[in-house]
Amino acid sequence: MPENADGNIQVKAGRHREADLYKALHGAGAADGRTLEQLRQAALGVYDATELPVWRRSGFWTTNLQTLDLDALDVRHHEPGEQPAVVTRTIPERARAGRIVQQDGSVVHIELQSSLAEQGVILCSLQDAAEQHQQLFAEHYSKRLTIDRNKLEAANAAFWSGGVFLYVPPGVVVEDPFEVVYAICEQGVAQYGRTLVIGDRASDFRVHEYDLAENFEGQSLHAGAFEMYLHDGARARLAQIQDWGSGEVYDCSTRVVALARDAYCHWLPALLGGHLVRQHLELAVTEPGGDMAFRGLFFTEARELLDVFAVDLHETGPSGGDVHWRGAATGQSRASFEGLIQIDPGAQKTHTYLQIHSMMLSPKARVDAIPSVLVSADDVSASHGGTVGELDETAIFYMQSRGLDRPSAVRVIIEGFFEPLLTELADEHLAGLVREKIAGKLAAAREDIETYAASR
Amino acid sequence: MADLEIRNLHVRTEDHEILRGVDLNIDRNEVHALMGPNGSGKSTLANTLLGHPDYEITEGSISFKGQDITEAEPHERAKAGLFLAFQYPVAIPGVSVANFLRMAINAKREEPIRVKEFGQELQSAIDLLDVDRTFTSRHLNDGFSGGEKKRAEILQMAMLKPDVAILDETDSGLDIDALRTVAEGVSKLQAEQGMGALIITHYQRILHYIQPQFVHIMLNGRIVLEGGVELVERLEREGYDEIRRQYGSEVTAGANSSGESSA
Ligand SMILES: Nc1ncnc2c1ncn2[C@@H]1O[C@H](COP(=O)(O)OP(=O)(O)OP(=O)(O)O)[C@@H](O)[C@H]1O
Numbered sequence: 001m002p003e004n005a006d007g008n009i010q011v012k013a014g015r016h017r018e019a020d021l022y023k024a025l026h027g028a029g030a031a032d033g034r035t036l037e038q039l040r041q042a043a044l045g046v047y048d049a050t051e052l053p054v055w056r057r058s059g060f061w062t063t064n065l066q067t068l069d070l071d072a073l074d075v076r077h078h079e080p081g082e083q084p085a086v087v088t089r090t091i092p093e094r095a096r097a098g099r100i101v102q103q104d105g106s107v108v109h110i111e112l113q114s115s116l117a118e119q120g121v122i123l124c125s126l127q128d129a130a131e132q133h134q135q136l137f138a139e140h141y142s143k144r145l146t147i148d149r150n151k152l153e154a155a156n157a158a159f160w161s162g163g164v165f166l167y168v169p170p171g172v173v174v175e176d177p178f179e180v181v182y183a184i185c186e187q188g189v190a191q192y193g194r195t196l197v198i199g200d201r202a203s204d205f206r207v208h209e210y211d212l213a214e215n216f217e218g219q220s221l222h223a224g225a226f227e228m229y230l231h232d233g234a235r236a237r238l239a240q241i242q243d244w245g246s247g248e249v250y251d252c253s254t255r256v257v258a259l260a261r262d263a264y265c266h267w268l269p270a271l272l273g274g275h276l277v278r279q280h281l282e283l284a285v286t287e288p289g290g291d292m293a294f295r296g297l298f299f300t301e302a303r304e305l306l307d308v309f310a311v312d313l314h315e316t317g318p319s320g321g322d323v324h325w326r327g328a329a330t331g332q333s334r335a336s337f338e339g340l341i342q343i344d345p346g347a348q349k350t351h352t353y354l355q356i357h358s359m360m361l362s363p364k365a366r367v368d369a370i371p372s373v374l375v376s377a378d379d380v381s382a383s384h385g386g387t388v389g390e391l392d393e394t395a396i397f398y399m400q401s402r403g404l405d406r407p408s409a410v411r412v413i414i415e416g417f418f419e420p421l422l423t424e425l426a427d428e429h430l431a432g433l434v435r436e437k438i439a440g441k442l443a444a445a446r447e448d449i450e451t452y453a454a455s456r
Numbered sequence: 457m458a459d460l461e462i463r464n465l466h467v468r469t470e471d472h473e474i475l476r477g478v479d480l481n482i483d484r485n486e487v488h489a490l491m492g493p494n495g496s497g498k499s500t501l502a503n504t505l506l507g508h509p510d511y512e513i514t515e516g517s518i519s520f521k522g523q524d525i526t527e528a529e530p531h532e533r534a535k536a537g538l539f540l541a542f543q544y545p546v547a548i549p550g551v552s553v554a555n556f557l558r559m560a561i562n563a564k565r566e567e568p569i570r571v572k573e574f575g576q577e578l579q580s581a582i583d584l585l586d587v588d589r590t591f592t593s594r595h596l597n598d599g600f601s602g603g604e605k606k607r608a609e610i611l612q613m614a615m616l617k618p619d620v621a622i623l624d625e626t627d628s629g630l631d632i633d634a635l636r637t638v639a640e641g642v643s644k645l646q647a648e649q650g651m652g653a654l655i656i657t658h659y660q661r662i663l664h665y666i667q668p669q670f671v672h673i674m675l676n677g678r679i680v681l682e683g684g685v686e687l688v689e690r691l692e693r694e695g696y697d698e699i700r701r702q703y704g705s706e707v708t709a710g711a712n713s714s715g716e717s718s719a
């Protein structure tokens with residue numbers, strides 16, 4: 001992005017590069033040989049020159065971040081110490097490789113199994129990594145993340161503090177998950193979270209990210225940037241449990257996973273709550289032999305708004321992709337999902353499939369799903385499918401006739417709807433947590449679901 | 457008073473009246489067969505007994521074990537001990553047979569069933585119905601063949617141990633071996649706990665394995681003829697045309713009593 005190098009980008013107030021919004025980032029990272037300080041400066045220029053975004057997907061949805069009172073928020077810092085209550089309360093106790101917790105603007109807790117540290121695994125704040133692991137940092141930081149697509153992306157690049165850095169050395173295999181936690185505990189917080197994960201050659205590991213907030217009144221912001229690089233033959237399973245609670249939490253984040261030769265990633269974000277959530281999620285095969293399973297689930301409720309742009313990007317072939325998302329909505333919530341398969345000219349022998357299934361559980365809830373395919377190679381297969389469903393009354397009666405009351409029957413159907421993805425998580429702790437959260441949302445929307453059923 | 461008592465039941469959907477005054481008594485330990493041409497209202501009766509929301513009861517009543525259940529929620533009827541093996545069982549994607557059974561059993565109990573006890577009961581039901589062990593880890597009715605669906609219905613019946621079971625064409629689509637297994641399942645529950653059964657069928661074959669004491673013939677939303685097994689033979693011989701001629705829609709009220717022999 002040379003035109004932004006000096007920060008003099010021309011962006012009129014209130015206007016944004018909408019055309020870029022539903023486009024793959026496509027490796028257009030900002031780093032370009034610049035130092036962290038230079039990048040922060042450039043991003044600050046963009047930040048100052050832009051307004052909060054309003055994104056229109058004409059005919060479908062509008063994602064308006066201008067209701068966020070950004071001036072009223074600040075980055076708050078804490079000394080390392082106790083983990084926030086929402087963290088210990090939510091995350092299942094289990095064996096873990098390590099855990100790093102960022103509360104508001106600071107990393108407050110880091111732990112790493114000593115045997116892993118001995119093998120060269122690094123888990124530290126990104127701030128520390130920038131100083132202590134300069135080469136790894138310079139080689140990867142912002143390699144595929146931009147700083148100029150909107151004000152909040154720029155804000156993250158300019159102001160991030162704390163942050164998470166995970167490095168798994170060549171050939172190291174870790175069974176238990178690394179837990180990466182971002183927690184917001186009160187209103188008025190701007191959290192600029194930034195994660196960099198590097199899986200070196202033939203490493204094999206799991207990352208579980210938790211995005212959690214207390215149920216407070218008022219606004220807070222998480223503007224996140226996540227990048228994960230899997231080198232040749234590396235394998236990772238990445239799951240993200242996001243539940244920002246009932247407060248007015250805005251989340252505007254970009255996440256990129258890039259696969260080198262023969263690398264594999266299974267990625268499953270579970271987006272389970274947030275006042276207004278915009279996620280750009282991009283899984284890119286950048287070298288031959290990369291293979292990915294890109295899963296995702298979401299559940300919106302009350303007046304939440306979710307806007308997901310998921311990209312299945314194949315820069316080279318042969319490569320494999322498989323995108324499978326499921327979502328449900330209750331209340332007056334809106335969920336918008338755009339899934340893009342993009343196959344570049346060089347990506348011959350790519351095979352990929354995208355499916356999105358959704359369920360609308362109340363009369364005012366709305367789920368839009370737009371699958372799209374952009375293919376520039378001829379020897380490939382790429383297709384998409386999906387369903388939009390409502391509760392199946394015959395199935396409900398069937399279960400009732402076996403003794404389940406109606407709310408239980410509804411819960412069973414919804415759990416069943418998400419089950420293919422929960423099974424794939426291959427992790428009973430996580431699956432249990434997701435089930436529990438979904439059950440809670442269904443219980444909260446019980447009346448709503450009833451009225452809807454009666455009206456049909 | 458019979459365990460299941462259906463009095464002058466009139467049922468309609470939004471568009472039209474389907475049941476037009478059905479009377480039927482079923483006691484525990486009794487086997488009843490309900491026969492009748494396609495569209496005569498057999499499944500409507502079965503679904504109405506379990507409280508299907510599509511069917512509105514405009515007149516009459518249903519009582520079960522002394523309780524009026526005409527207005528009861530479907531799950532309450534199930535908990536009271538009624539069971540329906542569906543003519544067209546519904547697929548429940550993402551829910552395994554075993555998990556579903558556990559939920560259904562627990563719905564009837566105060567304390568959840570112990571893992572071990574559940575395992576034992578499931579195993580004996582599996583043995584009884586001669587299904588594969590992997591059957592119970594498959595998603596309920598999802599991608600099941602016709603025969604597998606019917607077996608899954610009976611497996612549920614065996615686990616839930618109802619007082620009165622309604623089997624809506626459970627025999628259709630079953631080969632003779634499967635039919636025998638299903639019949640054995642029903643007989644066992646009868647012998648063990650005196651279950652009553654209402655067997656809805658078009659065919660004589662199942663009735664060779666499960667001898668009904670009472671046979672009811674439904675035509676146009678009414679039971680027009682009642683008797684013992686000899687009725688089944690008559691039906692095989694004459695078909696519905698003869699019965700239709702005698703008790704068809706032009707015949708009104710009196711038709712019901714002319715076939716009186718049981719109930
Ligand atoms: N939910 C419904 N809405 C509208 N009409 C219905 C509904 N259910 C049943 N009917 C109609 O009521 C009549 C009786 O149907 P029912 O399924 O009870 O017959 P049946 O005796 O079980 O037939 P079969 O032997 O073919 O199973 C038919 O004309 C059918 O089309």
Ligand SMILES: [Mg+2]
Pocket residue numbers: 498499500543624625
């Ligand atoms: Mg029928």
